[in-house]
Amino acid sequence: MPDLSDPAERRLALLLAQERPLAVDRRRLAALGDRLEREFRRHAPRPWWRRHAAPLAAAALVPLLALPAWLLWPRPLPCPSALLIASVATVTAPAGRPADPGRTLLPGETVAVRGGRAELRWQDGSSLALEDGAELRLDDAGDGSKRVALVRGRLRAEVAPQPAGRPLRLAAAQGEVRVLGTRFAVECDPDALRVAVEQGRVEVQRAGDAAAVAVAAGEVARLAPGAPPQARALVESPLRNPGFEQPLGRDDAGDWCLDVRNGDARARLDEAAPHRGRQSLLLEQFRPLVFPPDAFAWPSWQEFVNSPHGGRGHASVSQHFPVQPGRSYAVRFHWRSQGLRREDQRPGPERGFVHFDAQLYFNRDHGGNRVQAITLLHAGDDAGEWTAWPPAGGANRGLFRVPEGANRGALSFKLSVARPDCTPRVWIDEVTCEAVADAP
Amino acid sequence: MSDSRRLVDGIARGDAALFRAFYDQNAERLLRFVHYRVGGDVALAEEILQEAFARLCADPGAVGRLPGDAMLVPWMFGMLRRIIADWARSRARGRCISLDSLDPGVQEALLQGEEDEPPADALAHPQMQALVGMVLSLLSPVHAAVLRAKYVEGLAVEEIAVRCNASAKVIEGRLYRAREAFRAAFAQVRADLEAGDA
Numbered sequence: 001m002p003d004l005s006d007p008a009e010r011r012l013a014l015l016l017a018q019e020r021p022l023a024v025d026r027r028r029l030a031a032l033g034d035r036l037e038r039e040f041r042r043h044a045p046r047p048w049w050r051r052h053a054a055p056l057a058a059a060a061l062v063p064l065l066a067l068p069a070w071l072l073w074p075r076p077l078p079c080p081s082a083l084l085i086a087s088v089a090t091v092t093a094p095a096g097r098p099a100d101p102g103r104t105l106l107p108g109e110t111v112a113v114r115g116g117r118a119e120l121r122w123q124d125g126s127s128l129a130l131e132d133g134a135e136l137r138l139d140d141a142g143d144g145s146k147r148v149a150l151v152r153g154r155l156r157a158e159v160a161p162q163p164a165g166r167p168l169r170l171a172a173a174q175g176e177v178r179v180l181g182t183r184f185a186v187e188c189d190p191d192a193l194r195v196a197v198e199q200g201r202v203e204v205q206r207a208g209d210a211a212a213v214a215v216a217a218g219e220v221a222r223l224a225p226g227a228p229p230q231a232r233a234l235v236e237s238p239l240r241n242p243g244f245e246q247p248l249g250r251d252d253a254g255d256w257c258l259d260v261r262n263g264d265a266r267a268r269l270d271e272a273a274p275h276r277g278r279q280s281l282l283l284e285q286f287r288p289l290v291f292p293p294d295a296f297a298w299p300s301w302q303e304f305v306n307s308p309h310g311g312r313g314h315a316s317v318s319q320h321f322p323v324q325p326g327r328s329y330a331v332r333f334h335w336r337s338q339g340l341r342r343e344d345q346r347p348g349p350e351r352g353f354v355h356f357d358a359q360l361y362f363n364r365d366h367g368g369n370r371v372q373a374i375t376l377l378h379a380g381d382d383a384g385e386w387t388a389w390p391p392a393g394g395a396n397r398g399l400f401r402v403p404e405g406a407n408r409g410a411l412s413f414k415l416s417v418a419r420p421d422c423t424p425r426v427w428i429d430e431v432t433c434e435a436v437a438d439a440p
Numbered sequence: 441m442s443d444s445r446r447l448v449d450g451i452a453r454g455d456a457a458l459f460r461a462f463y464d465q466n467a468e469r470l471l472r473f474v475h476y477r478v479g480g481d482v483a484l485a486e487e488i489l490q491e492a493f494a495r496l497c498a499d500p501g502a503v504g505r506l507p508g509d510a511m512l513v514p515w516m517f518g519m520l521r522r523i524i525a526d527w528a529r530s531r532a533r534g535r536c537i538s539l540d541s542l543d544p545g546v547q548e549a550l551l552q553g554e555e556d557e558p559p560a561d562a563l564a565h566p567q568m569q570a571l572v573g574m575v576l577s578l579l580s581p582v583h584a585a586v587l588r589a590k591y592v593e594g595l596a597v598e599e600i601a602v603r604c605n606a607s608a609k610v611i612e613g614r615l616y617r618a619r620e621a622f623r624a625a626f627a628q629v630r631a632d633l634e635a636g637d638a
Binding site: 007008009011014017022026029033037039040042104106 | 468489
């Protein structure tokens with residue numbers, strides 16, 4: 001027994017008695033040890049006899065081959081792990097655990113960016129800047145080359161020159177991007193992979209059939225089911241505020257313009273569950289329409305929808321932008337909805353509709369004559385989850401040529417309501433309208 | 441050449457088996473230390489442990505530059521302290537134990553002399569348990585075991601000697617060194633917290 005009359009012994013006994021056992025998950029710890037051991041082997045300097053024995057033997061046996069043998073002898077592989085640099089502290093790592101700036105990411109680990117940005121940087125200076133919403137896994141290529149898998153979202157890559165035969169490979173569900181040293185941007189949606197190259201050249205290969213296309217600086221390629229991979233010249237988008245990250249503007253400022261006809265319908269920015277970024281555009285009927293009790297029995301449909309006591313709710317947002325006649329523009333957006341309903345004109349309790357429309361207009365001069373109106377989407381059924389337009393694999397690729405005589409384009413999103421007792425909502429996000437070099 | 445020097449040199453040379461052996465022998469102890477330092481957040485402790493070993497993996501040659509007979513475990517503890525300090529300033533702010541965050545009784549127990557009895561209300565405090573856990577994790581497993589046998593289980597020196605298959609004299613010497621190591625580790629933890637290092 002300790003001598004508890006000795007104050008120092010007594011203090012020691014009292015303190016030690018406070019120890020509480022900590023349950024350590026030894027399997028997790030062993031798994032971490034396995035990964036770290038692999039990482040260690042990659043970086044470990046090779047023993048001198050392994051570095052020199054073979055070349056020396058070759059030199060002794062075949063002097064003429066000594067130099068090529070030395071040159072071809074494999075060198076230590078470059079570092080496949082990457083340093084994680086985050087501008088905000090809300091990056092999450094594999095098991096949803098927060099990850100801090102300065103943390104080393106090991107092969108097999110995933111970074112999911114939530115509410116901020118993150119950057120991965122390798123020792124050779126190559127870096128991937130991940131935007132909010134992006135999810136990326138660092139893979140083990142097995143040959144020392146850099147390999148990442150983009151699960152979703154956007155990133156911008158700046159890749160230092162890579163060793164010959166060991167390009168950086170960026171894989172996604174739709175295909176793979178191979179790069180030896182360049183600057184490019186990648187956007188990965190569930191239905192398409194888009195690669196825009198700023199400098200250098202990358203190869204984009206589609207999963208499945210391995211159809212490939214080389215994408216040069218100033219070009220963009222899109223991988224999607226049903227369309228062959230193709231590189232097109234990239235032109236800056238004429239749209240402003242395409243992700244609705246900034247406040248809605250005024251028409252004369254060239255930004256999204258509010259056009260609310262009915263006081264109980266409105267358009268506003270919404271921070272709840274945007275497709276990407278901080279917020280999305282929300283069109284909503286925030287107070288139910290009221291119809292005369294007998295309106296559902298009126299024989300006239302027009303009379304019903306133009307009822308002076310309630311009638312149609314309508315909220316829309318549009319943006320005007322300059323376009324070049326003869327040039328084609330690729331339009332895309334994402335949307336989801338609650339409470340859409342197909343039109344039913346027949347008298348009865350089901351009478352009415354809740355529609356969402358997306359339209360593209362080509363006009364002559366701002367506020368001038370309409371040259372062409374194109375309905376991109378007319379929806380009476382809900383998209384409960386974020387849905388891309390144009391849909392993957394559909395006939396419509398979202399490419400439109402500007403007709404002669406038009407020099408202004410306009411994109412419009414509209415919620416129309418002619419139903420009582422409902423407050424439908426439509427969210428829109430990530431609108432793009434990019435000029436492309438070729439015709440549809 | 442000592443075992444610790446051989447270990448350091450072997451890892452610096454890239455001996456993966458030695459690296460793995462070092463990890464297997466010390467990861468749990470290092471994890472316990474971090475766990476207590478970060479206020480019981482196991483996930484955060486694992487991240488910090490991984491980060492420390494990842495840094496070692498990235499530059500194994502660095503340990504070869506350790507002077508003389510310097511040991512790898514204290515070097516790893518030092519690296520963990522630096523990582524914790526970095527993280528405490530960023531995302532882990534407010535989650536790591538600091539002197540200011542301690543209960544007044546626990547703070548008193550930490551700062552009082554070696555012969556002072558800790559305040560009774562501080563002894564059962566979770567922070568006190570964390571402090572003791574931190575100190576014990578800094579000790580070698582041999583020293584921690586002999587202290588537990590003596591002061592927690594209440595075994596006599598002879599009984600510990602039988603358990604350890606050693607002579608009573610050896611155990612007395614081991615106990616002496618373990619007490620010294622405990623005091624040094626306690627002082628180290630106190631100094632870290634006073635310096636705002638945790």
